[in-house]
Every structure is written in structure tokens, then in C-alpha cells.
Amino acid sequence: MAGLSCAVRPRRLWRWYLISEQPAEILMLLPDEPGRYSTGGAVRAWHFLALLCRLGRLTGFILSQGVSAETVLATGERCRLVRVSPDAAKVRMPSWQRYFQVLVTPWKNRGRQLLLAGHNICVERSGAAGFQFWHWCYGLYLLLVFILLRRLAAIDPVDCHVRGALIDGQLRQIRGHYGQRHPDLIWVEHSYLYSVAEQLQRHFPGARIAVNAHNVETQLKAGGARRHGTWLGRCWLQQEAALAAAIERRMVRNAWLILSCSQADAARFAGMVSAGAAARASILVAANGVDTAYFACAAGCTTEIADRVVFTGTAGYGPNDDAVKWLLEEIWPIIRQSCPRAALTLAGRGAGIRWLPMTQGMPDVQVISDPVDMRPVLQRAALAIVPLRSGSGTRLKIVESMSMGVPVVSTEIGAEGLQLVAGSEVLLEDTAEGLAAATVRLMQDESLRRELSEAGRARAKRDYDWQQITATVGRSLTQLDPRFSVSEASSG
Incomplete structure (x- = not known):
């Protein structure tokens, strides 16, 4: 990958000795x-x-609200997490800015992910109950406010949300934490927080x-817009x-x-630079991984239910919700026709709210x-199914299943970026009929x-163990800037 070497001029070598x-x-x-065994983004x-x-x-700053005000990790004084509350400091703002803050209050109250991650932002589904009138009104309100801020007032709604309602108070806390010191590196989880990093810079x-880009947000939201069930939702996600x-x-x-999480995502980022323009950023690829020592079937364990299929993921994440809907409405009925004893498990954070009504x-x-x-949950399944039709990055649900020795049936986009061998490490199909047929065949x-279980487990251990992935990234960062050299004594 271009840009991994870092040449140091001899006359500046003394600076590196002082810095070290x-x-x-x-x-x-x-x-x-973050969480070691939590949802995908938190694990990465x-x-x-x-x-x-x-x-x-x-020093890590958590921008969401929570119960604990501050958390210090067991890694010691070299690493600490601090939760900075949006309400910790009152911000004086001109009247017009207060007006816009009032407009974006529904976004703030419903949470950062609602605004920034594109999770069915405009119209919410209430399971089988369908749509309610106030959902439409609320979605229309958000869409009109978005257009007002972005088109008429030339204000970035995300920047307005972050700078006006969120980051002003937090920025003061962050600056107060550092005092006279300055950070050498601002590391951002998710590309949608890049505008916050610009403010800090x-x-x-x-x-x-x-930027640790878990997804290409442009690709993620554009895919959600194509598959959203309502015109209003499509308009909103297109704007997003x-x-x-x-x-x-x-x-x-x-x-x-x-x-980036995959070569495909790296190519998408590289393609965002217009012809003749130079990209400053070095783009490295680090796929999502798995703790293969933790996600391992105990010696002698057997599949408890031979006809059980599992789908895992975070409910409320647009591609996962679309996959569950497609699975229940089109794929699963075909599977049940061929295997009347087949059973399905849907497991994940928030599944009871989002998926149970379906x-x-x-x-x-x-x-x-x-x-x-x-x-x-994985140990009791005969196989895992990943019927994703949109998304970005790479799927932890696939590498976790492979590490547990659970064979996987997926769509092409579901397995995108993992470079798995179709037929020997994973079964790939892109239609409801094809996914159903592959699932029945495996059952x-x-x-x-x-065969798939053994090959998948071996591939996960060889290429997708987190220790290997982060060690490779650490060496690349050291090549880019010798100040960031891995200290084994401080690992934990």
C-alpha cells in the first residue's frame, strides 16, 4: 500500500530521539x-x-450519554476513557443559533445514531401494526428541517447538531482535560464523526x-435509500x-x-477524489476480525439442533432490518416447504423491539x-444465514460464525471484503430461491x-484473528510516523 514508508531527514533525527x-x-x-464482546462497531x-x-x-472521549461519568481501563495510566456529557456546560448562542438548536432537538433527543447512521430515520415501523400518522408527520418534519438547514441556510445539519447541541459543551471539557498539552493524533471511530475531528483540530x-471508517457512510445510506419502503424515507436517506x-x-x-474494512471500501474512498486532485490521506485496509480463542467450540461439543438456522446482528441497523424482513417474508417460507422441521433464531441487541413483532x-x-x-446461540445452530442486500465494511457475524465452526450461507454483498472461497469456505447466493436452496442443502x-465448518474455522484463525489484524496496523502506523511505536510493556 502506497504511503506506508516514512523517510526521516538526517538533520531532523534528533527530534525523534527527543520525542521517543x-x-x-x-x-x-x-x-x-466500546466493548470486547459487544456489537460490531463497539468490538472494532x-x-x-x-x-x-x-x-x-x-484518552478516549465517549460522546454519548450513559450511566457512568468516567471509566478508567485496566490498562493503566496510559489509557483512560472519559464520558463527556453534552449537558455539562451551557453554551451561549445567538438567537438564530438557538432557533436552529430547537429545530434539531428531536434529533438530539432520539440519539446520535438516529441522525448519523441512517437507521430508518424518517419513518419507523411498529412491527405488524404498520405505519401511524404521527410517524409520517415526524418524518416529514425532519425532512423539511434538513432541507431548510442544508439548502436554504447553507448549514450542515450534522455540524449544526454536533457543534450547536453537542460538541460546544464537550469541546470545552476536552480542552480542559488537556490543558496546555496538545494531542499528536486525533483518532476518530466512524467517518461521520470527521466533522467533529475538524473542530478539534x-x-x-x-x-x-x-479515521477508523467502519463503513463507507455514503454507500451505506445510498443502499438504504434504494431499499426503503416509503418515498419519504428514500428522500431523507438520499439527502443523508x-x-x-x-x-x-x-x-x-x-x-x-x-x-477501511475492505479493499472495496478503500477503492470507494479513493474514488471520491476528483480527477486531478490529490488525496492526502493514506488508506489502509484492516478487515473486521474475531477473537478466535473466545469464539471457539469447546472440545467435543456437538450441534444441539441440526435443523436450526441462525441470524445474528444489531436490530435497528438498516441493512440488518432489511435482511430480517427479506428472510422472513421470502426466504424462510421456501425453506420451510422443503424442511418442515426447520427452525430459525434471530439474535441481537434490540431484537425484541425490532424483530419480534415481525x-x-x-x-x-x-x-x-x-x-x-x-x-x-451459535453453538446450537446448524448454520448461519446472512441475507444482506446492502451495507458496507465487513461482517463480524460471518467471521464469528466461522470461528465457532458454524457454516455460513450469505449473499455476495454480505461476504464482501472477506475474500472467502465460494463453495469451500462459504455458500454464496443472491436470490431468495438460491439462499433457500443453499440452506436446505446444508441442512x-x-x-x-x-467441510465448511473446518475450512471456515481454519480461515478465521489464519486471516481474521484480531491480534494479527491490530499488530499489522500497528506496524503500518509506526512506518507512517515513528512516534507511534508499539510498546509491548503497555499492552493489556
Whole structure:
């Protein structure tokens, strides 16, 4: 990958010796609390947080509200997490800014993810109950406010939300935390927080910005717009995609480093630079991984239910919700025709709220909401199905299933970026009929299940273990800037 080498002029070598005496200062921005065995974004953030703790002295700022005000990790004084509350400091604003803050209050109250991640923002589904009139009114209100802010007032709604309602108070806390010190690196989880990093960079001149891009937000929202069930929702997500494109173009032009989840995502980021323009950011690829020691079937364990199929993921995430809808309405009825004993498990955070209402009248479908440990869910399944039709990044649900020895049936886009061998490591189909046929085939062919199980487990251990992935990224960061050198003594 171009840009991985870092040439140092001889006359400046003395600076590196002085710098090496003190660990680099790293400021990390997280939208939510990281977790080693949590949801996809939290898991990826946790492993890179652990890496950054070995690269320098890290302070992570969690921008969402929560119960605890401050959390100090067990890694010691080199690494600490601080939750900065949006309400900790009252901000004096001109009347017109207060007016816009009032307009975006519904976004703030419904949470950052509602605005920034494109999770069915405009119109919410109430399960089988369908749409309610106030949902339409609320969605129309948000759409009109978006157009007013972005088109008429030339104000970025995300920037307005972050700067006016969220980051003003938090920015003061962050600056107060550092005092006279300046961070050397601003590390951002998710590209939609890049505008926040730009604000911080103005207060910390000289700090570089690195973005851990879990998704290409432009691609994610554009895909959601194509598949949304309502005209209003499509309009809203198209506007969100346009806004995400503007933010990500700035990111590619001005950031120091972008960490993408796949070669496909890296190519999408590289393609955002117009002809003749130069991209400043170095783009590295680090696929999502799995803790293969944790996600491992115990010696001698057997599949408890041979005809059980599992789908795992976070409910409320647009591509997952669309996949569950497609699975229940089109794929599962075909499977049941061929295998009347087949059973389906839907497991994930928030599944009881989002997915349970979709399964009314389907006794063969089990919904497990907010499982503490996903391993027993996977261990009881004969296979995992991943019927995603949109999305970006790489799927933790696939590598976790492979690590557990659970064979996987997926769409092409579901397995995008993992470079798995179709037929020997995963079964790939893109139609409802094809996915159903592949699922039935796996249910009925025990030797094929065993073959895919062994090949998938071996591939996960070889290429997708988190320790290998983060170690590779750590070496690349050291090549880009010798200040960020991995300290084994501080690992934890």
C-alpha cells in the first residue's frame, strides 16, 4: 500500500530521539462505549483502542450519554476513557443559533445514531401494526428541517447538531482535560464523526486526524435509500447520502490516515477524489476480525439442533432490518416447504423491539434479544444465514460464525471484503430461491456442513484473528510516523 514508508531527514533525527522519551498523545473520539464482546462497531473500536494504548498515551472521549461519568481501563495510566456529557456546560448562542438548536432537538433527543447512521430515520415501523400518522408527520418534519438547514441556510445539519447541541459543551471539557498539552493524533471511530475531528483540530493545530471508517457512510445510506419502503424515507436517506459524501470527500482530501474494512471500501474512498486532485490521506485496509480463542467450540461439543438456522446482528441497523424482513417474508417460507422441521433464531441487541413483532404467527422462529453471550446461540445452530442486500465494511457475524465452526450461507454483498472461497469456505447466493436452496442443502448434507465448518474455522484463525489484524496496523502506523511505536510493556 502506497504511503506506508516514512523517510526521516538526517538533520531532523534528533527530534525523534527527543520525542521517543515521551509517549505520543492520542485523543480518541467514540460515539458509544466500546466493548470486547459487544456489537460490531463497539468490538472494532475496543480492539483498536487496545492497540492505541500500546502506541502512546491515550484518552478516549465517549460522546454519548450513559450511566457512568468516567471509566478508567485496566490498562493503566496510559489509557483512560472519559464520558463527556453534552449537558455539562451551557453554551451561549445567538438567537438564530438557538432557533436552529430547537429545530434539531428531536434529533438530539432520539440519539446520535438516529441522525448519523441512517437507521430508518424518517419513518419507523411498529412491527405488524404498520405505519401511524404521527410517524409520517415526524418524518416529514425532519425532512423539511434538513432541507431548510442544508439548502436554504447553507448549514450542515450534522455540524449544526454536533457543534450547536453537542460538541460546544464537550469541546470545552476536552480542552480542559488537556490543558496546555496538545494531542499528536486525533483518532476518530466512524467517518461521520470527521466533522467533529475538524473542530478539534482547529483547537489543537498540528494534530493529525486518523479515521477508523467502519463503513463507507455514503454507500451505506445510498443502499438504504434504494431499499426503503416509503418515498419519504428514500428522500431523507438520499439527502443523508449526499451529506455523507461531502463529509467523506473532505476526509479523503484532508485526513492523515483512513482505516477501511475492505479493499472495496478503500477503492470507494479513493474514488471520491476528483480527477486531478490529490488525496492526502493514506488508506489502509484492516478487515473486521474475531477473537478466535473466545469464539471457539469447546472440545467435543456437538450441534444441539441440526435443523436450526441462525441470524445474528444489531436490530435497528438498516441493512440488518432489511435482511430480517427479506428472510422472513421470502426466504424462510421456501425453506420451510422443503424442511418442515426447520427452525430459525434471530439474535441481537434490540431484537425484541425490532424483530419480534415481525414474527407474529411464526412459532418456528425464535427471537433472542440482547444475549449476554452469543456463543451458545451459535453453538446450537446448524448454520448461519446472512441475507444482506446492502451495507458496507465487513461482517463480524460471518467471521464469528466461522470461528465457532458454524457454516455460513450469505449473499455476495454480505461476504464482501472477506475474500472467502465460494463453495469451500462459504455458500454464496443472491436470490431468495438460491439462499433457500443453499440452506436446505446444508441442512441435509452433514459432510458438507463439516467441510465448511473446518475450512471456515481454519480461515478465521489464519486471516481474521484480531491480534494479527491490530499488530499489522500497528506496524503500518509506526512506518507512517515513528512516534507511534508499539510498546509491548503497555499492552493489556
